[in-house]
Amino acid sequence: MKSFIKLAVAVIAVLAVIFTGANIILHNENKGDAGRPYRVEAERIAARIENREPYSLNDYSYIKNVEIQENGFQGGDSDYLVKEIGGKLYRFDYSYQADNTSAITSFNICFGVTAAFVLLLLLFLFIRIIRPFEIISAYPTELAKGNLTAPLKDSKSKYFGKFLWGLDLLREKLESQRSAELVLQKQNKTMVLSLSHDIKTPLGVIELYAKALEKGLYKDEQKKKEVAVGITEKCEDIRGYVDGIVKTSSEDFLNLEVNNGEFYLSALIDKIKAFYTDKLSLLKIDFAVDAFSDHILSGDLERSIEVLQNIIENAVKYGDGKRIRIAFSREDDCQLIHIRNSGCTLSKNELPHIFDSFWRGSNTGSNSGSGLGLYICRTLMRKMNGDIFAEIQDEEMVVTTVFEIS
Numbered sequence: 001m002k003s004f005i006k007l008a009v010a011v012i013a014v015l016a017v018i019f020t021g022a023n024i025i026l027h028n029e030n031k032g033d034a035g036r037p038y039r040v041e042a043e044r045i046a047a048r049i050e051n052r053e054p055y056s057l058n059d060y061s062y063i064k065n066v067e068i069q070e071n072g073f074q075g076g077d078s079d080y081l082v083k084e085i086g087g088k089l090y091r092f093d094y095s096y097q098a099d100n101t102s103a104i105t106s107f108n109i110c111f112g113v114t115a116a117f118v119l120l121l122l123l124f125l126f127i128r129i130i131r132p133f134e135i136i137s138a139y140p141t142e143l144a145k146g147n148l149t150a151p152l153k154d155s156k157s158k159y160f161g162k163f164l165w166g167l168d169l170l171r172e173k174l175e176s177q178r179s180a181e182l183v184l185q186k187q188n189k190t191m192v193l194s195l196s197h198d199i200k201t202p203l204g205v206i207e208l209y210a211k212a213l214e215k216g217l218y219k220d221e222q223k224k225k226e227v228a229v230g231i232t233e234k235c236e237d238i239r240g241y242v243d244g245i246v247k248t249s250s251e252d253f254l255n256l257e258v259n260n261g262e263f264y265l266s267a268l269i270d271k272i273k274a275f276y277t278d279k280l281s282l283l284k285i286d287f288a289v290d291a292f293s294d295h296i297l298s299g300d301l302e303r304s305i306e307v308l309q310n311i312i313e314n315a316v317k318y319g320d321g322k323r324i325r326i327a328f329s330r331e332d333d334c335q336l337i338h339i340r341n342s343g344c345t346l347s348k349n350e351l352p353h354i355f356d357s358f359w360r361g362s363n364t365g366s367n368s369g370s371g372l373g374l375y376i377c378r379t380l381m382r383k384m385n386g387d388i389f390a391e392i393q394d395e396e397m398v399v400t401t402v403f404e405i406s
Contacts (some may be wrong), residue, residue: 004126004130044060045060066093143167153167261300262297262406264302269326272309273324283316285316290327299386321345343395
């Protein structure tokens, strides 16, 4: 805001300087010999007289008469000037009116219109862009601080209306995610407390059996076997509780929403081609998309784009940077999309684990990542009633997504 005000003041100051300077120049334009063209013509005629060259007054615009003044100067209606030529005085009558009022007026009108336009433009920028932006400039900071309760006011500005709507949508999304996170935290705490209570019972039984065996309270071998069987059963109970914790944690730590519907295969591939054709060309990676028959697929178009992007990003990151190809096939009522990349460095022993959460292969090297990309892809595909699997064929990594055909 302050920078814009300084800019506006500077523009107004420059306009004022230009206006004042131009008017001074125009008013002084005809003062002095430079602004008196009749003197120039008189000098030219005087030079011809002195050189005894003929001349015609028809060739001159301002000098109307030239005569020798032998008996003194006589008055007249016209303006004149006197020059001495060859010892004689010559009178030069001229007609000239130095009036540039119309030029000054025209300049001032044109400059005033231009200045008014510039000032109106500055005012428009201030009202429609600078001030609205000043109002919302602190909003992202408030979002970062976690202040998600205050919605943004609607704006009729065609410049910021969609931007404000997007920010408010982001706020609602963050608020919804925070609420869901709080609910999930509450559920997790409840689950942990419940499982802790459930685990205490078999753990207490195991502890009693262990102390009894330690003190030799059971002399009968049959009784000892029964105690051992009891300990085994309680260990299985505890194992079941632990498996429940692991399963619940792996299912709930990501909240992946899918809006299943229908979309054309061409819509999905066009989005992928538009995003990766130029990008992979800059990376010098040969990118090819095979011909395909268009079908209507079941699922969420945006989530499907996310899945294919994730797979291609992995191909860029872990391939040899030479070739990525998208191929197609059909099995029964399913459309298969194969993403192949050259230079697979993953061992076949590791292949079954690539869709596990937080798993990273031995070929990751210095590449950063969380180990969740393909896990998310599998989760999304299954929520869209599809599937995903991977193979290694002829030293190429082939990741295949399976979509239902509507």
